[in-house]
Amino acid sequence: MKNIHAALTASALLLFPSFGQAIEGGTQTYLLGIRDSLAGVVPPAGVYFNNDLVLYSGQVPQLVIGGVGVVDPDLSVALWRPNVTYVFDSALWGGTPAVNISLPIAHASMDAQGVVGQFTGSFTDEITGFGDLSITPIVGWHNGNLHTSASLTMYFPTGKYETASLDVAGRSASVLNLGKNRFAADPTISMTYLDPKNGLEFSGALGVTISAENSATRYQTAPEFHFEGAVLQHLPSGWAVGVTGYAFQQFSEDSGAGAESIKASLGLSSLRAQVYGLGPVVTYSTKIGDQPVNFKAKYIKEFDAERVFEVDKLWFTLGFVF
Numbered sequence: 001m002k003n004i005h006a007a008l009t010a011s012a013l014l015l016f017p018s019f020g021q022a023i024e025g026g027t028q029t030y031l032l033g034i035r036d037s038l039a040g041v042v043p044p045a046g047v048y049f050n051n052d053l054v055l056y057s058g059q060v061p062q063l064v065i066g067g068v069g070v071v072d073p074d075l076s077v078a079l080w081r082p083n084v085t086y087v088f089d090s091a092l093w094g095g096t097p098a099v100n101i102s103l104p105i106a107h108a109s110m111d112a113q114g115v116v117g118q119f120t121g122s123f124t125d126e127i128t129g130f131g132d133l134s135i136t137p138i139v140g141w142h143n144g145n146l147h148t149s150a151s152l153t154m155y156f157p158t159g160k161y162e163t164a165s166l167d168v169a170g171r172s173a174s175v176l177n178l179g180k181n182r183f184a185a186d187p188t189i190s191m192t193y194l195d196p197k198n199g200l201e202f203s204g205a206l207g208v209t210i211s212a213e214n215s216a217t218r219y220q221t222a223p224e225f226h227f228e229g230a231v232l233q234h235l236p237s238g239w240a241v242g243v244t245g246y247a248f249q250q251f252s253e254d255s256g257a258g259a260e261s262i263k264a265s266l267g268l269s270s271l272r273a274q275v276y277g278l279g280p281v282v283t284y285s286t287k288i289g290d291q292p293v294n295f296k297a298k299y300i301k302e303f304d305a306e307r308v309f310e311v312d313k314l315w316f317t318l319g320f321v322f
Contacts, residue, residue, distance in 0.1 A: 027309055028209070028224055028248060029155060029184050031081075032275075033300055035205040036230035036244040037283055040147040040192035042096045042140025043321075045089035050319040052081035058302065058311030062116070064262045064271075066164030066175040067217040069116030075309055079106040079131075085138075095141040095149075103158070104131040108176050115164075116265050121171040131159040131178045145195050153186040163216050184211040199234035201242070219258035222250045222272070230281060238285045244298055245278035248308075268307075275305040277313070294319040 031054070057076040062069055083102035090097065107128040114120035133156045140149040159179025166173050188207030194200075209224040225248070232242030253259070254271040263271060281298035296317040302310045 027075075028226070029180060029211060029221070030153075030186050030207065030209050030224065030226055031079075032226060032246050032248055032277060033228065033244070033298070033313060033315060035188075035190055035203070035228045036281055036298065037201065037203060037232050037240065037242070037296070038147075038192050038194070039203040039205045039228065039230065040140070040149050040190040041194075042098050042138060042147075042149050043087060045087045045096075047322040048085040048087070048319060049322065050083050050085070050317060052079070052083070053316045054079040054081065054313060055315075056311040056313040058305075058309040060305065060307070060309045062266055063307065063309075064219070064258075064266075066162065066177060067219070067258060068118070068164040068166070068173070068175060069262060069266045070110075070112045070114075070173075070175060071116060071120070072113040073309075074111045075108065075311070076110070077106055077108045079104055081105075092139055095139040098138040098140065100134075100136040100138065100151075102134045102136075105129070106131055106178055108178070110176055112173075112175075115166060115173055115175075118166055118173075119168050119171050123172045125174055125176045127160070127176040127178060129160050129178050132156060132180055133158045145193055147192040147194070149190045151188050151190070153188070155180065155184040155186070157181050157183060161216070180211075180214070181216050182212040182214045184209055186210070194234070199236075199240075201230070201232045201234060201240070203232075204229040213256055214258070217258040218256045219262075220254060220256040222252040222254050224273075225249050225251060232281065232283070240283045240285075242281055243278070244281040244300070245276070246300075247274075247276050249274045271307055273305075273307040275302050275308050275310060277302040279313075292321040 059074050062071050081104040085100040087098040109126035111124050134153050136151050136153040138151040161177045161179040161181035164175045186207050186209045190205035192203040205228045211221045213220045228246040230244040232240045234240040250272045277300040279300040283296045285294045298315045300313040
């Protein structure tokens with residue numbers, strides 16, 4: 001089924017992290033939803049260039065941004081995430097090595113109803129710029145219809161970050177950031193079972209984000225576990241349709257002086273976060289001349305969020321192989 005091979009080649013690496021403000025800022029370090037179709041596949045040697053455009057918006061009753069507690073924030077983000085993956089023409093540990101590099105650009109705006117302990121009254125904040133750089137070494141293995149990969153994403157604090165700036169008299173605040181002001185690492189195992197005879201695919205990825213302390217706020221984000229999955233039916237025409245989703249959970253408490261101060265100011269007994277997401281996904285693999293091209297679109301609705309933004313995501317990806 002040659003279109004299955006085209007899908008493996010063109011869309012296998014529509015993956016990997018970036019923009020986020022951490023649980024301390026109401027969004028995860030790892031961009032939930034990156035891995036879905038063909039999550040476990042490392043494709044043949046070559047250079048893969050992908051563009052993600054992610055539009056999302058959501059709310060949360062209160063959260064911590066820039067070291068202060070914000071009341072009823074409503075967030076909107078437009079994220080462009082260009083990334084390049086180089087797959088080596090060699091073997092490592094019996095598998096295929098690769099490396100992915102991503103530097104996102106985002107515009108974020110937020111409306112909120114005040115700052116805890118400082119003032120009440122609506123204010124708006126917005127920011128545009130680069131997020132944090134991520135570099136991801138990967139190794140992938142193939143065993144018949146089963147494809148497995150192991151990766152280690154490293155996040156570097158290159159994005160703009162400043163602690164909150166408040167104008168109490170003017171009822172305004174500057175709290176948004178595009179960086180996390182700390183290093184983080186995310187080891188992830190991904191698997192894909194794809195039967196080329198009937199076109200049925202099952203994919204899943206399990207990882208954990210481990211973060212250093214934010215030295216500006218003395219806030220230590222606890223490990224962030226994430227699972228993503230997808231089931232798709234690939235068609236002879238090059239189209240594939242299915243469903244994708246994820247689960248995110250912290251199993252321990254955020255710590256440090258900053259976390260303890262926030263719990264006290266917000267009157268919370270826990271800062272532990274969780275969220276789930278589910279929605280449809282469609283992909284299309286083709287060629288323009290001799291150039292493999294892949295397109296993907298999906299919509300993810302989040303639910304059961306605790307202490308993070310609960311958002312709706314509209315996601316488009318365009319990928320090329322060189």
